[in-house]
Amino acid sequence: MDVDEIEAWCKRKQIACENAVVLSGFDANVTDDVLLQALSLVKAFGIVKIVDRCLDVASKTQFVLIQTSTDLTKQTIPDCVGLPGKAGPWPVHVLPVLAEGEGFEAKLLSFLRHEGKTITDVKGLLNPSPLDMNAALINAISSLVDKCNTAPTDTQSYRKLRMFSGVRPTPSGEEEYDAWAEQTMHLLEEWQCSDNVKKQRVVESLKSPAADIVRFLRAQNPSATSYDYMQALETAFGTTESPSDLLIRFRQTLQCEGEKLSAYLMRLDKLLHCVFRKGGVQLSEMNRLRIEQIVRGALPQDMIALRIRMTHDHYSCPQNHS
Incomplete structure (x- = not known):
């Protein structure tokens, strides 16, 4: 919800912008009593009143409009509120208010x-x-x-990420984790923007329970990067194999008889990205490892692979195919 929408909401409900707080990512099952209990922990809000709720279509959660008794422009407001271990955290949004005559x-x-x-x-x-x-x-x-x-x-140039929730079986219109993570890691490398924007784009593509994992990470570590988000999701939804096991499997992956080199390369790339997401390889090393494995694992009679072998100066391992 952007600034204009929050302002319009406040006007409809006749609330001064300096006394308005909007919470996002709110589960409709959470009661008003639980929410009021969480809000009472933030002394900067003073006395609070739940004014209205509306649906966030993108995440299937709710926005909640809160009225406070204090002037929020003169308070230090937390990024999130919630009851640790029980409910939340929910991101906090307030409007920047410029008084007349300010310099x-x-x-x-x-x-x-x-x-x-x-x-x-x-x-x-x-x-x-x-x-x-x-x-x-x-x-x-x-x-x-x-x-x-x-x-x-x-x-x-912004290409939106596909939606991912982590629910199984995968709901219609969403991606399985491996496909979603591979696309996301590729775009994180491609986007020419700040990490804050990258984090926002990752969050926009998530639904619960995946969105909850990132939300709790952000509450515990506000300085977490977009790659920290991906590491947390990898731990929750990715393969249970360790980075070293995945790297061994990558090095043991050979081209099958009758398999096109392009299909073999796709299998290698998928495995290599799994290793990368697990932190088992640096981004700068991926091209070298990919070429080395093509040289090592491609069929001897593949002409394209043969040309790669002839131009690969540092290849010294014997062929694994019999």
Whole structure:
């Protein structure tokens, strides 16, 4: 739910934006009593009231609109709320409110906060000394201009991930884990954007229970990267084989009689990506391992493989095919 939608929701319910909190990823089965108990743990909210709920079509969960007795623009708000071990966590969304007469510095800080930045991203901007005030503002504006210039290109090239929940049997319209993870890892390498954007795109493609795993990881470790998300999902839904076992299986995978080299390469690539997702190989090593295994495991009479062998200077292992 974007800023405009939250503002419209607040207007319909006649709530001041500075007293509005929206929770996302909320399970419809969770009662108001449980939610109020979780909200009571956040002192910055003061006295709270559950105003409304609406369905998030993408994740099949709910958005919940909360009214607080405190001015949230003057409070430190947590990223998530919940009852540890019982319910949640649910991401917290508040509106950046700019008061009349605020200076450029305050508006800039509010914008940075809304874009998911922190004060440390713009060093010296908050209560800076007179000497570094101009430099801090110039750096902040330059960063925002670069972001604005690159965002449209990135948006145009953005190819959405397929949906994945981890439910078995796989529901219609979703992917099995291996196919989803292979596509996701490929796109994470391909996307030219910040890791925060990559994380958002991964989360957008998830439904419960897979979405819950990432949500809890984010609550426990707010600095987790998109690859940390994938490692957590790999642990939950991937193969139980260890990285070393997978690498051994990769090295023992040979081309079958009558199998096209392209089909053999696809089998190798699928196994190699499993090793990579498990952390058993670095991205920079994958091309070398792929070529070495083609040279080692392809049929002797395959002409394309023969050409690869002739140009592969570092190949020294004997052929495994009899």
